[in-house]
Amino acid sequence: MRAVVDHAPIAMIAVSVYRDGTLIEKAHTDDEGRYSAEVPEGELVTVRFDTHHSLTNAEDWHPSVVANVIVDDERPLDRFLLKRGHGVDSESTVDALSGYLFAAEWEDEDYARTAASRLSGLKQTSEVLQAIQRRLQDHFTAKS
Template sequence: MRGLGADGSAREDRQDFALRMWVIDRFRPQDENPRWSPEALAADTLAVLTLSPSDAAARAHNWRELPLAEIREGRRHKNLPAHLEQFIGHFDPGPARDRLPLDRAPHTAALTPSGRTSAHATRSAGECVPIGAPSDWRQPRSTHRLESGVASSSSPTWEETQVFGHVRAVPDSSPIFMIKVSVYRGDLTEIDHVFTDEEGRYSVAIAAGETVTVRFDTHHSLTNAEDWQPSVVANVVTSDESPLDRSLLPAGHDFGAASNMDALNGYVIAAAVGETAEYAATAVRRLSMLKQPSLVLQALQQRLLEHFTETT
């Protein structure tokens, strides 16, 4: 057996566990090699989980305020047992199985933001929805068998990570509530979207290491639909280590050419993904407030205005 925990990286442990679980689940090998033994895999998994479920749960409430080292440790505990959802059919009941976080809830909780706001309405059991939220509002998704096509029941469970950060206002760095944060693949198909909480925080669960585009924008059904210009960041390589914070330009304000160009890029992505007529109506009014520093950019802004006007 190769080194575990401190002797081997967390990423190597995750990949090793996922591969072994896939072989056990798919082929059920009967030889004497301990790598293909469910009991050995259980023991190796427990050996690298230095946090107990109760310790992990205790960190969940304000995990973003923890020191970076503790955030990384919590996320390591989230990803390390990802293979265990396939495990239950291969391991007999007993003390070792009872110690395994087969439901993974405490370890997941330490990684997933609460999404709390001051007022909530209930959409369904266990899901809290801010009053006045758009119909497509949802809390950051925490899933361990990703629905994006990178994992299935016939392949190893792949590592998950978070795109997370804060959204603030350009003038004073105040947090912005209910900004829609959308994450896209390279072909601009949407992976997921969430809305910022009252402290401007967001978190989106996606496959680790995927290169994505992240768009920050308003939603047409909300009272802030025309208050903020959009922003976009392309070619983001996801990791748990670095937050992706963004500052948005208030509509009708001018904080320099770079901010205006960033907003223009946000509308380019909105046009490319085929936003609705309701969105287009708010885009026309916000776009008309931008001032671009060159004739080329002014021409692009005019073309976008014509596009969204035709869409309404």
């Protein structure tokens, strides 16, 4: 399993696995973008890919979340992350906003500081997505 952008691996991306809203496993990607996480086979989980406020890449990438997935050894779970400040399409924006929405429920003020900054660099043309982005920025700004 890997975290990648433009098919190049991304190191030090936090990979968090949740079951029923509870964190059950955490890992970080290596220099090849690979990670390994113990996930109960056949169980429904949510997997989040994000940076961590204490790392040097904290503001470089937008998060991604795969909700309600059953992971097995036959299907690796790779994600293509959106780099901050890069042009995006609607699908990439929705993916990043979903990652921030998920984080809004569980993360603290340290995360909120980098999230508000990263969100300011997310560009898209949809008024609906812009409204969601503004609400998330307000949430993380107030929390930080």
